[in-house]
Amino acid sequence: MELIKSRATVCALLLMLLLLSHNNGGGGVGMAEARVCTGKSQHRSFPCFSDRICSRQCIKQGGGWTAxxxxxxxxxxxxAC
Incomplete structure:
Protein backbone atom coordinates (compact mmCIF):
# COMPACT_ATOMS: atom_id res chain seq x y z
CA MET A 1 0.00 0.00 0.00
CA GLU A 2 2.86 2.37 0.80
CA LEU A 3 4.39 1.77 -2.65
CA ILE A 4 1.16 2.85 -4.35
CA LYS A 5 0.99 6.09 -2.32
CA SER A 6 4.59 7.00 -3.13
CA ARG A 7 4.05 6.34 -6.85
CA ALA A 8 0.92 8.46 -6.83
CA THR A 9 2.80 11.28 -5.11
CA VAL A 10 5.64 11.14 -7.65
CA CYS A 11 3.18 11.10 -10.54
CA ALA A 12 1.29 14.08 -9.11
CA LEU A 13 4.53 16.06 -8.70
CA LEU A 14 5.66 15.28 -12.24
CA LEU A 15 2.28 16.30 -13.61
CA MET A 16 2.40 19.57 -11.69
CA LEU A 17 5.90 20.33 -13.01
CA LEU A 18 4.80 19.55 -16.53
CA LEU A 19 1.79 21.86 -16.28
CA LEU A 20 3.85 24.68 -14.77
CA SER A 21 6.51 24.48 -17.47
CA HIS A 22 3.84 24.38 -20.19
CA ASN A 23 1.99 27.44 -18.86
CA ASN A 24 5.15 29.55 -18.69
CA GLY A 25 6.24 28.55 -22.16
CA GLY A 26 9.74 27.84 -20.89
CA GLY A 27 10.51 31.56 -20.89
CA GLY A 28 9.95 32.29 -17.24
CA VAL A 29 7.38 34.42 -15.52
CA GLY A 30 6.82 37.91 -16.91
CA MET A 31 9.07 37.52 -19.95
CA ALA A 32 8.00 39.35 -23.11
CA GLU A 33 8.92 38.27 -26.59
CA ALA A 34 11.34 40.57 -28.36
CA ARG A 35 10.12 41.93 -31.68
CA VAL A 36 12.46 41.48 -34.61
CA CYS A 37 12.47 43.69 -37.72
CA THR A 38 13.89 42.42 -40.99
CA GLY A 39 14.99 44.07 -44.21
CA LYS A 40 16.96 43.31 -47.34
CA SER A 41 20.68 43.91 -47.27
CA GLN A 42 21.95 46.94 -49.17
CA HIS A 43 24.69 44.73 -50.59
CA ARG A 44 22.49 42.53 -52.77
CA SER A 45 25.04 42.10 -55.54
CA PHE A 46 26.22 38.74 -54.20
CA PRO A 47 24.15 35.56 -54.02
CA CYS A 48 23.67 34.46 -50.45
CA PHE A 49 25.03 31.03 -49.61
CA SER A 50 26.26 31.53 -46.03
CA ASP A 51 24.36 32.92 -43.05
CA ARG A 52 27.67 33.84 -41.41
CA ILE A 53 28.84 36.00 -44.36
CA CYS A 54 25.41 37.58 -44.63
CA SER A 55 25.41 38.41 -40.93
CA ARG A 56 28.82 40.09 -41.24
CA GLN A 57 27.62 42.17 -44.20
CA CYS A 58 24.51 43.32 -42.33
CA ILE A 59 26.51 44.40 -39.28
CA LYS A 60 29.05 46.26 -41.48
CA GLN A 61 26.43 48.26 -43.37
CA GLY A 62 25.20 49.97 -40.19
CA GLY A 63 21.62 50.99 -39.49
CA GLY A 64 21.44 49.03 -36.25
CA TRP A 65 21.39 45.61 -37.92
CA THR A 66 22.62 42.99 -35.49
CA ALA A 67 22.38 39.78 -37.55
CA ALA A 80 15.37 44.44 -32.56
CA CYS A 81 12.42 46.80 -33.13
Missing part, protein backbone atom coordinates in the same frame (compact mmCIF):
# COMPACT_ATOMS: atom_id res chain seq x y z
CA UNK A 68 21.55 38.38 -40.94
CA UNK A 69 20.58 35.16 -42.67
CA UNK A 70 20.09 33.80 -46.18
CA UNK A 71 16.53 33.71 -47.41
CA UNK A 72 15.71 32.68 -50.97
CA UNK A 73 19.36 33.31 -51.94
CA UNK A 74 19.13 36.95 -50.75
CA UNK A 75 20.67 38.31 -47.59
CA UNK A 76 18.05 39.40 -45.04
CA UNK A 77 19.18 41.57 -42.13
CA UNK A 78 17.49 41.69 -38.74
CA UNK A 79 17.47 43.90 -35.65
Missing amino acids: GYCRLKFCTCQK
Whole structure:
Protein backbone atom coordinates (compact mmCIF):
# COMPACT_ATOMS: atom_id res chain seq x y z
CA MET A 1 0.00 0.00 0.00
CA GLU A 2 2.86 2.37 0.80
CA LEU A 3 4.39 1.77 -2.65
CA ILE A 4 1.16 2.85 -4.35
CA LYS A 5 0.99 6.09 -2.32
CA SER A 6 4.59 7.00 -3.13
CA ARG A 7 4.05 6.34 -6.85
CA ALA A 8 0.92 8.46 -6.83
CA THR A 9 2.80 11.28 -5.11
CA VAL A 10 5.64 11.14 -7.65
CA CYS A 11 3.18 11.10 -10.54
CA ALA A 12 1.29 14.08 -9.11
CA LEU A 13 4.53 16.06 -8.70
CA LEU A 14 5.66 15.28 -12.24
CA LEU A 15 2.28 16.30 -13.61
CA MET A 16 2.40 19.57 -11.69
CA LEU A 17 5.90 20.33 -13.01
CA LEU A 18 4.80 19.55 -16.53
CA LEU A 19 1.79 21.86 -16.28
CA LEU A 20 3.85 24.68 -14.77
CA SER A 21 6.51 24.48 -17.47
CA HIS A 22 3.84 24.38 -20.19
CA ASN A 23 1.99 27.44 -18.86
CA ASN A 24 5.15 29.55 -18.69
CA GLY A 25 6.24 28.55 -22.16
CA GLY A 26 9.74 27.84 -20.89
CA GLY A 27 10.51 31.56 -20.89
CA GLY A 28 9.95 32.29 -17.24
CA VAL A 29 7.38 34.42 -15.52
CA GLY A 30 6.82 37.91 -16.91
CA MET A 31 9.07 37.52 -19.95
CA ALA A 32 8.00 39.35 -23.11
CA GLU A 33 8.92 38.27 -26.59
CA ALA A 34 11.34 40.57 -28.36
CA ARG A 35 10.12 41.93 -31.68
CA VAL A 36 12.46 41.48 -34.61
CA CYS A 37 12.47 43.69 -37.72
CA THR A 38 13.89 42.42 -40.99
CA GLY A 39 14.99 44.07 -44.21
CA LYS A 40 16.96 43.31 -47.34
CA SER A 41 20.68 43.91 -47.27
CA GLN A 42 21.95 46.94 -49.17
CA HIS A 43 24.69 44.73 -50.59
CA ARG A 44 22.49 42.53 -52.77
CA SER A 45 25.04 42.10 -55.54
CA PHE A 46 26.22 38.74 -54.20
CA PRO A 47 24.15 35.56 -54.02
CA CYS A 48 23.67 34.46 -50.45
CA PHE A 49 25.03 31.03 -49.61
CA SER A 50 26.26 31.53 -46.03
CA ASP A 51 24.36 32.92 -43.05
CA ARG A 52 27.67 33.84 -41.41
CA ILE A 53 28.84 36.00 -44.36
CA CYS A 54 25.41 37.58 -44.63
CA SER A 55 25.41 38.41 -40.93
CA ARG A 56 28.82 40.09 -41.24
CA GLN A 57 27.62 42.17 -44.20
CA CYS A 58 24.51 43.32 -42.33
CA ILE A 59 26.51 44.40 -39.28
CA LYS A 60 29.05 46.26 -41.48
CA GLN A 61 26.43 48.26 -43.37
CA GLY A 62 25.20 49.97 -40.19
CA GLY A 63 21.62 50.99 -39.49
CA GLY A 64 21.44 49.03 -36.25
CA TRP A 65 21.39 45.61 -37.92
CA THR A 66 22.62 42.99 -35.49
CA ALA A 67 22.38 39.78 -37.55
CA GLY A 68 21.55 38.38 -40.94
CA TYR A 69 20.58 35.16 -42.67
CA CYS A 70 20.09 33.80 -46.18
CA ARG A 71 16.53 33.71 -47.41
CA LEU A 72 15.71 32.68 -50.97
CA LYS A 73 19.36 33.31 -51.94
CA PHE A 74 19.13 36.95 -50.75
CA CYS A 75 20.67 38.31 -47.59
CA THR A 76 18.05 39.40 -45.04
CA CYS A 77 19.18 41.57 -42.13
CA GLN A 78 17.49 41.69 -38.74
CA LYS A 79 17.47 43.90 -35.65
CA ALA A 80 15.37 44.44 -32.56
CA CYS A 81 12.42 46.80 -33.13
